Amino acid sequence: AQSVAQPEDQVNVAEGNPLTVKCTYSVSGNPYLFWYVQYPNRGLQFLLKYITGDNLVKGSYGFEAEFNKSQTSFHLKKPSALVSDSALYFCAVRDAGNMLTFGGGTRLMVKP
């Protein structure tokens, strides 16, 4: 069975500093990996995905993620955090049937 772990419940970063939100996964076969963001009382917004190709994936709002097969990780990054980036972030892995398995989420707090 596939699984996703987000080891940090919360990440705190100052505005303008780089941010990293960690994600590790377990899946048989090739991983299809996703990051979503959730603002209060809202659904999930797609940020980026890794299917194949370059290990560094660029997505919406200046976010990027680095796929590392040997470490089974897919960490979300942004060079310079904004206060408006404060939200709940979910990493997910997709199985062959297009079912998403999500991590427990990481709350990102960006302070001015």
Next chain:
Amino acid sequence: ETGVTQSPTHLIKTRGQQVTLRCSSQSGHNTVSWYQQALGQGPQFIFQYYREEENGRGNFPPRFSGLQFPNYSSELNVNALELDDSALYLCASSGALGRGDGETQYFGPGTRLLVL
């Protein structure tokens, strides 16, 4: 914002009742997936519909059932509601796998269900 819409936005029911939640998929998408997100947790897969047929199911009991219509909109029905069914129910639509952006699921705003 995605083109996925859900109704109602909020709902309050009592234990033992039945509820129907609705989802309209994004234009051009033929697959709808439903997820349950309990407070403070990540979404959990309930089931998926592709071309009006159930195409995968998570670890949810049979009292969770669904439908997909010819226009690819979908319903989630939950019978004999329990207190633990209180959650945000999310619908996601996607296109055909292996074609274009078919791997990506786009989520609606969700329906928040409270069972008393």
